[in-house]
Amino acid sequence: MLTVGQVIDRVKANVGIPWREQTVDNLIAGTPEIPVKGVAVTMMATLDVLQRAASKGLNMVITHEPTYYSHQDRTEPVQQDSLYQLKRDFIQQKGMAVFHFHDHWHGRRPDGIATGMVRELGWEKNNDSQNSRLFTFPETSLARFAQGMSTKLGIRTMRVIGDPQMPVRRVMASWGNVSLMPGVPYLAQADVLVVGETHEWELVEYVQDAITSGQKKGLIILGHLISEQAGMKYCAEWLKGFITDTPIEFISASEPYWRPDQPVK
Structure with missing residues (x-):
C-alpha cells in the first residue's frame, strides 16, 4: 500500500x-x-x-x-x-x-487548471496559438456567450458587466483571482475578460468606467471555485497516469452561492 x-x-x-x-x-x-x-x-x-x-x-x-x-x-x-x-x-x-x-x-506547462477549464468548455479549437489566455469565437452577443459558459459549467450565480447585445469575438480568460493588474491589459486585448473573482472597487469599477466612456467591453465573473474546478477534475485524470495502485476520484466542491429567485433545493 x-x-x-x-x-x-x-x-x-x-x-x-x-x-x-x-x-x-x-x-x-x-x-x-x-x-x-x-x-x-x-x-x-x-x-x-x-x-x-x-x-x-x-x-x-x-x-x-x-x-x-x-x-x-x-x-x-x-x-x-x-x-x-x-x-x-x-x-x-x-x-x-x-x-x-x-x-x-x-x-x-501547460497550466493544469487552464488545461482543465479549456477542456471542460470545449474551447481548444478557439485558443490562440501565441497566447494561451486568448480565445477567438464566431461573433455572438455577450448575453448568449455568457449563457453558454453558464450552461457548460453549471453555474448558479455568474455575474456579467456590459451590454447584453454587445458583439463578442475575442475573449481573454484568467482563471481564479485577477487583480487590477494584469486585469487592465488583459481587457485591452479582447472584447470580454473572464475571471473567477476580482475586487469590486478595482477591476469591476474600471470596467464600468470603460463602458461609460464608450468602450465596448464586458466582464464575466464566474466565482473562484467554479473558475478552476475543472482544472482539478483534469488533475485527477493526470494522477491516474502514474498512480495506478490506489483508487483516485475527483470530488467536486459545491458552489457556495445561490440566487434568491432560484433557491438551492
Whole structure:
C-alpha cells in the first residue's frame, strides 16, 4: 500500500517543473507515513468534501485551495475557533491526510487548471496559438456567450458587466483571482475578460468606467471555485497516469452561492 509521502513524491517527479523551496504546496494535515486507501482530488477541501471523501474510504485529499481559510493555511488566527477545531479533529479521527497542490499545478506547462477549464468548455479549437489566455469565437452577443459558459459549467450565480447585445469575438480568460493588474491589459486585448473573482472597487469599477466612456467591453465573473474546478477534475485524470495502485476520484466542491429567485433545493 502506498504511503502519503510516496504519493507526494510521485507528484513531484511527474509535475514537470522543479519543486520550489518557497511554496504553499505542502502536507497540511496528516503524516507522510499514513497508508493511502484512496485519493480524493478536489478544488477546495471543505468540510463537506472531507466528509464525502471519508465516506468513500478515500483518506488522502489533494486540494487546490487551502483547508484552513488562508492561502498559506496559517492556523494561528483560528486556533481557538471551534469550527477550525472541529475540522482538524475530523481529519485526525478519520486518519486522513490533506495535501495542498496549488503553485506547481499552475506552474506546469501547460497550466493544469487552464488545461482543465479549456477542456471542460470545449474551447481548444478557439485558443490562440501565441497566447494561451486568448480565445477567438464566431461573433455572438455577450448575453448568449455568457449563457453558454453558464450552461457548460453549471453555474448558479455568474455575474456579467456590459451590454447584453454587445458583439463578442475575442475573449481573454484568467482563471481564479485577477487583480487590477494584469486585469487592465488583459481587457485591452479582447472584447470580454473572464475571471473567477476580482475586487469590486478595482477591476469591476474600471470596467464600468470603460463602458461609460464608450468602450465596448464586458466582464464575466464566474466565482473562484467554479473558475478552476475543472482544472482539478483534469488533475485527477493526470494522477491516474502514474498512480495506478490506489483508487483516485475527483470530488467536486459545491458552489457556495445561490440566487434568491432560484433557491438551492
